[in-house]
Every structure is written in structure tokens, then in C-alpha cells.
Amino acid sequence: MSELTTSHPLDHVTSTHKISNDDAELCISVRKLPALIQLFAKKEHEAELFKKLNFQTIAGKGAETDRFTALPIAPRQWILISKDEKALDFSRSIAQEIGKHGYVSEQSDSRVCIRISGKYARELLSRGCRLDLHPSVASPGFCAQTPIAQIGVLLHQVDALPTYDFYIYSGFAHSFWHWLDDTAKQFGEN
Amino acid sequence: MSNEFRTSKAGVRLNRDKKIAFKFDGNIYHGFEGDTLASALIANGVKLMGRSFKYHRPRGCLTAGSEEPNAIVELRTGANREPNTRATMIEIFDGLEAHSQNRFPSLKFDIQSVNQLLSPFLTAGFYYKTFMWPASFWEPVYEKFIRRSAGLGKAATEPDPDTYEHAHLHCDILIVGAGPSGLAAAKSAAGSGARVVIAEEQSDVGGMVSSELDQIDGVSAISWCQKTLAELSTHQNVTFMPRTVVFGYYDHNVMAALERVTDHLLEPEQDQPRQRLWTIRAKQVILACGSQERPLVFDNNDLPGVMLSSATRAFAERYAALPGKRIVISTNNDDAYCTAEVLKNYGVEIIAIIDARTNMTTKMQRLEDMGVRVLTGAIPQKAHGWQQVSGLSVQSVSGEFIEKINCDCVAVSGGFSADVHLASQTGAAPIWDDDLQSFVPAKPIRAECSVGAGHGSFGLADCLFEGHQAGVGVAELLGFKAEETKPPAADKVELYTISSVWRCPGAGKAFVDFQNDVTAKDIALSAQEGFISVEHTKRYTTLGMATDQGKTSNVNGLALLAAARGEAIEKVGTTRFRPPYSPVAIGAFAGRERGLEFQPTRRTALHECGEKLGAVFVEAGQWLRPQYYPKPGEDIMAAIYREAKQVRDTAGICDVSTLGKIEIFGADAAEFLNRLYINGWKMLAPGKARYGVMLREDGYVFDDGTTSRLADDHFLMTTTTANAGRVLAHMEHASQVLWPELDIHFCSATEQWCGVAVAGPNARKILAGAFGDALDISNDALPFMGVKTFNWLGTTARIFRISFSGELAFEVNVPWSSGENMWNAIWEVGQEHGLIPYGTEALSVLRIEKGHVAGNELDGRTTVADMGLGKMMSSKKEFIGKALSQREGMMSNDRATLVGLKLKDANERLRGGAHLFESRQGANSETDLGWVTSVADSPAINGWIALAYVKGGLDEHEGKTLYAVNPLYGEAPAVEVCSPHFFDAKGERLHV
């Protein structure tokens, strides 16, 4: 076998799950990620690391650069999702760039990304998400980790439509999708 | 009998355009959309709706709301049957079927109503004094009898076919109740911009207002309510939730509510849940829950047709259903005059109003002026009738008979109790208000306030004012600025006066708690027998313990207890209020987490590969793993045997992705591992793996696994599947709490990698073929416990020369997305080399043959020495668990330690869980030597073998015969004690 064929935990589901004919109402889709890493800064090296990678975050708010989306997940820890660099290149080059200021764990395959957007997105999420996603509390950029349907997710609000990205551990992807699919039905036919 | 008791007027909740047919006890009736089952039955002239618990007395509706104790029925049929459903809360739908319950053979003729004849003996607590003789009768006779008389309705026995779901809500202000008080609060808070939620248990707004008599801001009160709701719905920040009962007040102002989404329909609309359980996090709560009317306690007060005054009015106003045509009203307060006026308007004949009070009030006067007979200083003595009321004897307050009045309905009012349920659930015990003759909420201890009738303000004007003020006040408290508005105004201000008579004199049965058949006498008796705490009274008499939780009965009961004790009611106090406010279906609490969704399922990247090969899967924590791969016609034992054998003969492949993997970085990573594991890590060279054991702080074994050094400051730890989460938490504790000074960083990498073990003599050949030039895995290049990272088709892959099976074996990890690809690559090459897939069972056989411990041997009570690994424990360094592992009892020589066992007679059967003895005779706890942990039918040893813990271990027993006594299965096979390393003890097969 000389050729790499890859598989994805959600291969068996249709890649887009339209709940209504109108995307603006509710749209659920699987986003294939080019690369995802977990980034650690050594103690007292956070500022250097920010400088090296040219981004900065505060708790609960993601940052965007041309190159990646950075989601803070714990003190001195981020998930970085590359915009187009592929797995190995991305983790290697970031590791090189940060040098002694931190560490990189290649995690591209550890999580799947499910995108939920549209007018009903908040209502749908209220069926499982314990967080307050009201616009007065959570605006684009908002990110948080929380369990939904007993499954830990990393949630990132992408825009004000609203659109959310959910990062879910691959082993749970199937179960999460199942819950989502079941719960979303009440908002219309797919 | 069609709608004979329906007036053509009123019926604010009815949609007269939509006629509905339904069945009660097999008979077909008609009602209108908007009717409740109770109102529709009443409109049809049906009064008898149920039987009581103990005496099986005939009962009809007492109330029109969720506090109903009597009219409870089985709704729907088959798997959908809902026992104990309050007829007053069921909105009828086409096709509805309901049955009365707790009666046999029929509601009208119930055999067990003979219990009434025994009632002199069936008083409170009679169970405790009887059924003791003869002793041999207890279980077969008495107990059976007692247990058969349990309960009211019959539950379904098939799985509940409906769906339930959970939902979460956050708001600034939660208003409970959409009567006038709650609506006034919502209206004034709405303009402030605060996020307001208003929840109402009923299907519609209005609460207790009368559409006939009250006016608010110049319109009828009910239209004001409807108008206000319409206004509120234009506010984005206001949510109205009808059919939603807020049932629990939990810590930190988290409220639980149940929304009956589709209960008013025959079947849920497509994909809608039947009910939704809301968790509401409210910054402030306004409780506008209203009040409940109390019945009067007089003889036969439970006859169908005796109904709360406010309920008779509600049936008429909301549903145009008239509980009778000739009514006597008996009251001790003014509210019943409102009932009289309303019913009179609908053409009901008010035969008399009898009032316990002696002074004439303006309301009395008004009714008298309207030609209604009013008797003051009078109370009921006894209701007459068979299965429904036909008359009422009246007496003076002091007990002299006055007269008997014929009627078909008695509307009673013993006064109102503020609904303090939710407020009291917070733990603030309610306070007795002697003027109101009601408990009222105590000073709030949470971010809440009560308004309106629930606060003890029984006049409409006060309700509106309080609601308005609370809306403004609470919004401002939260930093919102409410718009300046005038409070809504009632057309008149009314005073509430009451004169309680707790027990109208009589010698018969006067019910306090209707459903549980607790009478005034029972309460007196329990006090006489020394049950003077109100909580004792409750438990001895069962007062307030039925499905209505004493909403209509508790205050009467307390008052009677107070009288028996010769004390004031405030001294007696209430019993404790507990959620739920109204009973809630268990399914709603479970939500979607039922059946296969009880817990999420984790799948590995190779799940489909396993499926394709016919794997039978088994739960391993939340994971699913292939347990074995049966060939056609092969049973489980045969499959396991074949798989285990073939691994040793040729080769096998096994999905090991579920092992916990933790990636560790940092300058202090080796030091960190040194402190976690009992053995040393500093000298481990990069490119090498080592087996490690961790202890809990109490010195017992916690977990084990191999950890590899990938670089000086980079390790990959593996944990057992079961403990992956716990080990990660343990490490987080160590790094964040114990040793924050260490430079270590780690995260789970379990799902990043897909892992397989390829084991057996042909393993190297197969992997060499599969990975080709990418990899040199000769014994020199990759010796036992060696680790290599390599590039495979553009991805990073890792190969570990480790072995659980004792064979030449490798574990290969590739990123999840390449997992199937890897499996296929190995599978393809493996076909020529006898490769088979093997599951967790064969894996277990192989590891038992090698004496490797696993979950069964690590039960949280095992020391390292018990496992035979005492020598691994380093004495040169400190690590978690070291200090306490040295305690006397954990070092002692008489502990059971790990041994191997071989079954001596192949015809016998050896099982896990058997206990070990030196002799088959005299086996008991004292002579017990140990127990069998894991067993296997071993192809390598050719017989049954086992791992076991035995006192004295190998030192004392090696070569001896013991007996694996298993009384559960009636077996006691002889076994020979041997080293747990059954197979290839020197490990030669590993090093080829």
C-alpha cells in the first residue's frame, strides 16, 4: 500500500445536515480541519510566545491570525487550528518558531469540528449546553469548554449569525452527532 | 348526558368551535378544545371520578388545579399509560382515553370499599400494632395482603415510548405564575431590558382572577391579563412559558421547571419531545404563585359534589362547566361570595350561603340583597348522599343542628393558604399569620421575593401593586432601569376577613387528607399516642404524603394537631417542603439519556474494521471494543481459544486504541514521572519504554502501563483503558497542586492515535511487509522495549516493541485518520502469514498465561507486593503513596499474594470468584485462603488456568493442591498452585 487514504470519524454522516431549506435557519456541517495542535507556554514565557507567533488571547476569547485560530483552553494552553497548513508542517513549524518558550502536541486527529449556524442555533444548543450564549454575554470570538450530552466540547463562536464551531474528541464524534441529529429534528425536516 | 351542565355563557379557555370526543371508563363523552378532563366530565354531569387510597371511598373533583387530591385517573393506554394523572390538569384531545383507578371491578361498585366497614380498626398506625401473630403468617399472608393494596394507578410495564429532553435557560428575572401579580411584575420589568421569563403551570394566564367580577384598568380582569400577555410577547427580552411548572428551588438560584410540550395532544407532533425539563439560572426570582383554598373538615366532606368554592367558580368561568345546579355554599371568609355571584350569573341556584362568621359583611349584604339566603354563624355538620352529594346538614358554630338543605353541590371555603411551597423549599420556614389564618413566606434567604396571594396579599389591588413594585425593584437591583409606569389598578379594594373553624363538630368521618384517607380522628389519635412533632404526625398518619403532598390538607391538619396539643399553630409549624412542587415524570429527568444513549459511546478509528470482520463488541468503560471474532458456527469459548492459540502459532492483530495515552513535555518530565511511579525514570534513554506502576496516596496500586521516552523532555505515557481519566486528573493534581514548580506540560493524546498490537512469531514479517522500507524492525534496530518514530506515507507513526501477550509483539500508533489505512495495510500482508484479528478475551487469555495483572487483579486493595512486584519499588526516591504503603497491615506476611492455578481434573470447571481452601471440608470464612481473580481455558497450557490471590502465596503453597470452592455454582475443583508465569517464564519468545 503506497497511497494514503484517510478516514474521518464522521465519514458515515452526510457532510452537511440541512435542517431547513434556508441555511440561515439552521445548518449543521462537519468541517474537516487542516491541522490542530495543542500549544503550551512555559511559565513566564507567555509574552514571548505571543510575540513569536504574533497573537494574543485572554481567557474565554479566541484570536484569529492569518495563519490560525487560537483558542485559549487553560492557563498557558491553547488549541491552534491552522487555516491551511497541513498537520505535520504546522506542528513542526510552530514548534520551531516558539523554540524554548513552549511545547507543541500534534492533535490534528484528536478532534472533529462540527459547525452549527443559523437562527435556531442557540435554541438548539440550549437543549444541551449549560452556558449562556445570549448575545449580551457571548459574542463572536467567545470560546469555552463545557460538556454537552455528557461529552466534553470546545466551543467557539465564529460570527453573530450565530455560527459556532464545536471541537469534539474523535472517539465521541459519533455519539455527539447522534445527539445533535436527534435534537435538531424538532426544528424542521432535514 | 351531553353537556347538560354546560352554560352557554363564559368559558374563557374554551374553543367552542372545536368539539372533542373522549372516553372515560369506556364511555364516550364530548367536550370542547380547552376543556380539562375534569371540566368536560363535570359538563357531562359526571361527578364520580376516583376512589380513595385506604377506604376506597367514592370521590369527585375537589379543586380545579394541580393541587387535586381526588380526581386522579389513568390516562392513555398500553405503554403510554400514565397513572395518577390529575383530571384537572389534563387538557382533552380527540381520542383521549382515561380510566378511573384503585377500584375493582368498577368505579361505581368497588369491592374494597368494604374497608370502610373495618375502618374502626384501620386507624392511623394500625399496621404497626398488628399482623404479628402468628409469626409464620407474616410473609405468606399479611405481607402479601399489605403489598397488594399498594398504590392507586397502574403503571405501564413496557418502555415509555415518548421522548423527553433537557434544556437550559438563563435570565435576569424569573417570574413564577402568570396570575395578576406575576403579570403585573412582568409588565413593569419588561421595559427595563432585563431578560424576563414568566412560567405558568396552567395552559393560560389569569390565575384566580374572575372574569365576571374583577376589573383591572377598566377592563375585565381576564382581558387585562390576556392583553398584558399580548403586550409582553412584543418584547424580545420576555419569554412566556405556559404549561410550565417551576417545581424545584435549588442552590444558587437554580430553578427546575417542567414544560408539558405535547401532553395536550394525542401524540407528540413529529420530533417534539413529550416534556422538557428546564434548568433555569435566574439572577432574581419573583414568586407569584397565588394561594390555595382549604376545604372545611366536616363529616362526609369527601362526597363527590363537595368542591372548593374557588374551583366551582373556576370550572364555570374557564370552562363554562357547572358543578351543580342547586348549590349550597359554605364558607368562613368573603371569597365565596364572589363564587355565589358568578354562579348565580350563570343561572345556578344558590340555595344558601352558610357562613361561620357571625358579623354581617358588605359582601354578605350584597348577596342577601340579590335574594340569596345567608346564614351566619353556621357551619356544615354532615354531607348526605350516596356516591354524590344530595344534601347538607347545617349546624351552628357551637354544634346545634339547624337544618338539612337539599342540593347537588356544596361549595366549601375554609379560607386560603398562601402558596409558600417554592419560597419554603429554599429552607426559609414559613411564618403563621394569624389575621390571614395562613402561613406566609419568611424573609427571603435567596435572591427572591414573593408577591400577591403567595405573599399573603389576597386583595387584587394589593396583588397588582406588589407585582408592579417587585418588577421595578428587582430590575433596578440588577442594574436595569425600568420605565416609569403606573401600577395596574383594580376597580375596588377588598378586605379579607376569616374566622376559622378547623373541625366542624361531628362524630363521623371528616377527611383532612382526602387521598390518603386521613381523618380528623387519626390526627387526634396520633397526638394521643405521643406523636406530637408535626413530622411524627405526618409519618404516623400519612397526612400530606399523597400525590398532592397535602396542598389542600396540611394547614387543616396542623391546626387539628395544634388543637390536640393545646398549642398555637405557629408552635406546631409545617412539615418540610420538598421539591417537586407538582409531581414530575421520571422520564423527564432522564431526558435523552436513556437506552443506548444512557452514556455516550466511544468508538475507535478501527470500529468499522472490526465490524467488517464480524467482531462482537463489548463495553470497556464508555468504549466499545471487539471482544472476539466468531467464525460461523463458532461459540464464544471456541472463538477465544482459537484466537489465543493462533496468536502464539502465527500472529494476531488487536485494536488497542483505547489505552489511555498522555503526552508529557518539559524539562522536569522525568522527575515528575519519578514522583508518580514507584520505579525510576531518570535513566531511561530516549527511544526506550518502561513498565511502571503508580500508587494512590494511601499506598495501594492505582494503575500501571508502559511509558516511553521520545526525547529528553518528551514522554508518552500509557494507562489502562479504565483509568485513563483518573490518571490524568491525578497528574493534574500533582502538577497544579503539589509541585507547581516543575516544568511539565501534558495532555491527553488518546484520540489522536490509533493503535494496534501485532503479536506472534510472524509479527515482524508482517509489519516489515506492511511498512516496507520506511522501517527497520529487526531485533537489533528495535530491541525489546525499544521505541521508534517513523514517517509512514507522510504521517508520523510510532512503533513500540512491547508485549502483553508474551509473544514477539509490536504496538503501532498512527494518527486516527490513518488508522483504517494502517489496519488494511497490515491485514493485506498478514494474510500470507496466518494473521487473525483477536479481541479482548483472547488478549486476556494471553496475559493470564503470562501472569500479567489486569483489572481483576487490581481491585484497589492490592499492594505492589501482593502483585509480586515488591522489588520494583524504589527505596532511593520518594513517590506518591510510598509513606502509607509501609503501614503494618499492608506489609504483613499474611496478605494474599498473586499465584497461578492449574485445574487438575479437566472435567471440572474453574471460575473467577471461587475461594481457595486447603480442603473441601470445613470451608468457611475462617479457613478461607484467598480467591480466584481471572481464569482462562489456555491453549498454551492445555487446560484451565487462573490467577489468584492466596494467603502465604507461592512461598507456602507452590506445588500444593488447593480447592477452588464455589458454593454459588456448587463446585469445588482441585487446583495446583504454580507460578503465575505459566508460559515461557524466561521470556525467550519476547526477545527473538
Place this chain on the structure above:
Amino acid sequence: MHQINCPWCGKRDEAEFQYQGDASVKRPEPDASQDEFFNYVYMRDNPKGWHTEWWHHIGGCRQWIKVVRNTITHEIHATGGPQDDLELPKADVK
């Protein structure tokens, strides 16, 4: 349901956390006596009133959070990181 203010994630439901016991006991130095370890692992004040305790935010940032909470009212006075010294409220409520 407790709403616990995680210093990193903000206010979260109790359901996101794993309780981990008394945070007022400190692990002894590694070379301390068995008795000191015994006290650390087993002996508890188990106070009725304010209690400093660990809540591990496993459903969120996975940090160990120190919480000062009242064991009668469930009121939370303060939360902080593992190295923070949290004071108990002055007037102990009874």
C-alpha cells in the same frame, strides 16, 4: 445547583466539576513521617460552616480550583487557583 466561579472559565454549573475534598490539608514533605501522611490522607475537620475544598474543573479548563464554601448554606465565599490562599469569612455563620 452550585454555580462555581472558575477563575479561568467563569461561573459554571457544579455538574462540570469533580469534587476533590478538603483543601486545607497540605501534603507533607516527602521525608515526613508516616503519621504526618496519615493525617494528610485521613484526618478531617469536616466543619459545619466554611470549608476550603478542591473542585477539579474536568468539564472545562481542567484546573484544580480552590473554593471556600459553606457546608450548611452552600454559599460560596471565594474561589481561586491552587496556590491562592483564600481567607474564610470573618464572621462564621452558624
Place this chain on the structure above:
Amino acid sequence: MKYSALSILREGLRGHKGWKPMWRDPKPKSHYDVIIIGGGGHGLATAYYLAKEHNITNVAVLEKGWIGGGNVGRNTTIIRSNYLHPANTHFYEKSMKLWEGLERDFNFNAMVSQRGVINLFHSDPQRDAFARRGNAMRLAGVDAEILSPEQLREHVPILDFDNARFPIKGGLLQKRGGTVRHDAVAWGYARGADSRGVDIIQNCEVKDIIVEGGKVVGVETSKGQIKANKIGMAVAGHTSQVAKMAGIKLPIESHVLQAFVSEGIKPFLDTVVTFGAGHFYISQSDKGGLVFGGDLDGYNTYAQRGNLPMMEHVMAGGMAIMPAIGRVRLLRHWGGIMDMSFDGSPFICKTGIDHLYLNGGWCYGGFKATPASGWCFAHTIAKDQPHKLNEKFTIDRFREGKMIDEKGVGPNPWIQ
């Protein structure tokens, strides 16, 4: 007054005028031979057996509220003796034997119902662990049976065998296990003790324990000082608090365990079922309510109430194995404060202070222990030394590394 068929008949016919209080309401004396702190099941049983077995009748039971208001009055009423460790097996079996003769012993019907207790298992390793336990029971002379899935199906048809996330592979049955009417246990022991001369003093909170020269001499209470030769503590959830009054610190934490009851339904389940893997257990009360529970909420507390996450978890557990209960409604739920010891096993022992004795650490299993606990504690107090049945239930077992850990989860009381 003796309860008999005749007395009931007589009283029934004369309007129940003759029933006497079940126990007196005496004023405390200034001195007793023995004071028992705590009028729960264990305290009352101890007083009963002190009087009955040891003829020590100058005894007071001091209860801060109303007797039976603690855990004995709020537990899920399961009795069984299906323990693994011999120390526990023998002790709980003694209890079971006492239950079996209890009603005639104290002439009060506590409705001991030996309807069987079944522990479900879902995998082969779990089956082996239960077999180990079941065999330990049998070897200690206790009844135990292992049920195959087919036998279980017959026994409890209401279980979901076909659609369960953790398929049911069988169960360990103790037929002699079952339920007892909880309140009646407190009342029966109280009545029995009272009739033998024991003073039961309610609304009497112990506020301090007076120790002089290493020996206990009395207590300060809300009703004043009361002296005694010997004092036994049996205060369950408040063990740490009361022990602290004597300067004793213990390996105990107080946690809330919730319990639930549904509306009464017609007979539905005629045995006790425990679904350990889903943290759920259930039986049906004689009134028809399904009585069920699960695990601790899992945080230290003295509040007798719990929170939503555990409620949802427990009921999800119920729906997982018995999906027919979906439409049955929850009527009420409450909590009780557990004295969680660090190995899940109790203390019945001396304390290091002369004549002060400890009974505690019962976790969520102390109801079934009530008779044996009272019996052993009475023995320990009367003889100033433990009976063989309770000699292992010491405080020192932790220091010695001789924990009696039934679950094997180690020193984490919130998961014990």
C-alpha cells in the same frame, strides 16, 4: 401497653380512647448510668439492648430534634448482608438475624419484608467480582445466589435486557435481603426502650462533652448539664461534630445522599434491584411509591438536600434499566447526611477517652445495621470492650493499614 389482635379490637370498638403514648416525654434526670447521644435507629437500638440484654436501664437517649428525624427516617430501607469482607459479612448477618425476629422481640410491626435484593452485573469481570462476594457470603453462612440473565428475566421482567447501554449479564441475589418500614424501626425501639425504663428526651441537643482527667463524665445540653458514667455517641451525620466536643478528630466526612419516591402505583416491582454500574437502586414501598436512590452528590455538606445533577443522573440510571418508569412521576425527593468513613466501613469502638464510645461512619449502609449496631454497641458500652463482631471496627485500623474497603476506591469518601 401490649399490642395484640385483642387490644386492637378492643380499642377499635371504644373509639381508640385507651391507646397510651408509645413513649413518655420525661424531664432529664441529673445523672444516668449511660447516656446515648442521638435518637436515631442506632441510638435507640443501643438503649433497647442495654436494657434488654445487659439490664442497664438507667439510660437516657438525648435527641436534638424528634426521634427518627435523622437518617433512620429518611433512608431507602434496604436490608441485606451481602458484604465481601468477613468483618462486615458476619456483622451484617447478625443484623439480618435480629431483623428476622424483631417484631416479636419488641412487639411492634416494622414490616420486615424479605423480598430479595439483586445486584445486577454487566460484564464477566463484574460477574467474577460478585461471585467472589457471593461465595464469601455463602462461606460465612449467608444465603446468596447467582442469577443467569434468563433467571433474572423471570425474576424481574420489568428490566430492559434488550436495549441497555450496559447489557445485563445477570445478578447476585440475596433472598433474605429486603426492606423494612424505616420509621417503625425507630418507634419500635423507642417504645421497647421506654417500657424498660429508658428516658427518651427529645429536643435536647448535646452542645459539649465534659471530660475530666481523661474520662468522660457528662454532657452540656440545651436542657442543661446531665452527668453519666458512660456516654455513647450515635449521631450518624454529625459524628465529626460531636466527637470534636471531646477533642476527637476522625477519618469521616459528612456528605448528602439523596433519596426519591414516586407517586404510589399498584404493585410493580416485588424485589430490590441495584444497578451499580448506573448508580441506581430501587424498591417499592408498601404504599406503592417507588423508592429509589443513587450516589452521593459528592461534596461535603450538612444540608439535607441535594442538587439537580445527581437527580438527573439517578433517574437516567433508572430509565436505563427500567424504561417503563418513564411516565411514573417523582413525588418527592430529599437528602440525608452521611457519616462517610474513609473506607466505607463503620466504627463501633472505644475512643481513647475513658467511658466514651463511638458508633459512626455508617455511610449509606447503616439502616440495615441498626439491630446489630445497637446490639454490639450496647455490649461494648456495658462491658467496656468490643464484642468479637465489632472488634475490627476501630478508628486505629487506618493507622495500622487494615482498612475494610468494600469498594476498593481508597480514601475518597465522596466516592466510597
